[in-house]
Amino acid sequence: MNRYEIEDLVGTAEAEIEPALKRIKKTTLDNQRKVLEAFWSERVSQADFNGTTGYGLDDEGRDKLERIYALVFRAPAALVRQQIVSGTHAIRLGLFGTLRPGNHIVFASGGPYDTLESVVGIRPTPGSLAEWGITYTIVPLTESGSLDVKAIKNAVKPETTVVMFQRSRGYSQRPALTIDELEQAFNNLSAYRPNLLFFVDNCYGEFVETREPVEVGAHLVMGSLIKNPGGGLASTGGYVIGEADLVEKAAAQLTAPGVGAEIGPSQHLLREFYQGLYMAPHTVGEALSGSVLAANVLARCGFKCSPVWDEPRSDLILSVEFDSADNLLLFCRAVQSAAAVDSFVVPQPAPMAGYDDEVVMAAGTFVQGGSLELSADAPLRAPYFGYIQGGLTYEHVRIAVENILSEIFSRNGPENPF
Incomplete structure (x- = not known):
């Protein structure tokens, strides 16, 4: 040819x-309208791109960017930082921030992505959740690649805290989870156990549909800025977005308890983060x-x-x-x-x-x-x-x-x- x-x-x-x-x-x-409305609401200006060094205290440009992400994703709070180096890192912050020894996590969309296996302890690794006495159950998808809500319910234990969903197919042959499918699962599971927390690995999914997982009931979503939300311009970074208390716990994992999101210099990266979004x-x-x-x-x-x-x-x-x-x-x-x-x-x-x-x-x-x-x-x-x-x-x-x-x-x- x-x-x-x-x-x-x-x-x-x-x-x-x-x-x-x-x-x-x-x-x-x-989606473009949604992003612009958030920029207008927060009155983005040239001064917001200046950045900070050292501890990064009183970084208004960084804090405003996080408010914009919260608006775009329809969430109460957001942590958007260059110090989060990957989607796996962002998910690790969310999991370690929320889970405590004796808790149990259900992976509702089959086995987690390869790099999370070490975080969880599926592949024995120093520093994993397993070392902290946190257990897990993996629920396979149905033969058609859909969420098996009945099996997820059966996997939930009294000590289950988080039900984790991977939106993208990753290295598998199942379809990506749609926002409608996530919404139905969240509604069904929250009626079954109102205190369950729904976490979503949102990598590769941002802006593919007009709604994001937090809008339909996710308590925490996590992802990487060098994928969709960075627009090809962000040279590093990641995010954790959702309920304010959960984002605060993730921030304490990123820096230190007691300082959390108050520190973290943005240096010279704010312009590319804003423009990338x-x-x-x-x-x-x-x-x-x-x-x-x-x-x-x-x-x-x-x-x-x-x-x-x-x-x-x-x-x-x-x-x-x-x-x-x-x-x-x-x-x-x-x-x-x-x-x-x-x-x-x-x-x-x-x-x-x-x-x-x-x-x-x-x-x-x-x-x-x-x-x-x-x-x-x-x-x-x-x-x-x-x-x-x-x-x-x-x-x-x-x-x-x-x-x-x-x-x-x-x-x-x-x-x-x-």
Whole structure:
């Protein structure tokens, strides 16, 4: 298949996905309005970008940003800090802030993401929840990939404090949890046990829909600024958002009891945090549009993708199935070759902190690990699935898809690309 044939294929796919792209634009508009209204309400000014050093006391720009996040996410309080280095770190703050020895946590959407296994103690690690006498139960999803509310209820014990939900599919083949599905589960479970706390790993889900988990009953949501809410501009950071007392407990874990959110210098990062949040609805819309295009084009070439192009989405991740480790690596390397940064690098599988399996990462990004940017990664384990996400502009994803197909067909031929 030559370049012109590939361009024709992608052009045909673009025509077919137009209704899905219009739906994404409507979501983007609603979310952009929500962010702007929060900026207007808090009267953002140039002075808010100045930042602080040292202890970070009386940092009005930082505190105002957190009030804006609370408004956008429809929550009582927010902790948004550069000192939170990842989504896993943010979740760790929420869990350790709330749980106490003897408590029990239910993972309601199957096993937690790989890097959380060490936090919980599923994989024995110094400093885990297990060392503090906190136990857990994992509730698998149903065969269709939905929450099994009946099984979650059966897993709840007298000592259960938190029910944890992972919105994104992570490294699995189940669909992302929609806000409607979370709302139904929260309502059902809170009627069963009113004192349960619902925590949500919100990574990859922010601004994909018009509502966020706190709006439908989540008590705490956590995520990373180098994913959706940073808009591709935040160079580090994470957030914990929800009930004020729970956010305060998380802040005490981040710094120290007694000082909590009062300290933490913002230094030179506030402008990119503000501008990143401002850009986030648009940039997430670009990434979603690119994901829909990639799903359609790859399906036309014989790949099994999840979600398919016209399925509703609640996160950014597109899963692509492969028949071998070699073909998975070929795909990731093709994604890397289409990156704006480090396009000449050849990704290799390697051990990575927090994972049992070797991981291959195609991550030619401006921000290290910034998965709102076009990237692809996978644990090297059977069955073989690659997970592609992000794209700061739709045009980049379109060009990347063309380059990926060209690379694949030139190596394996059009009759059997993989």
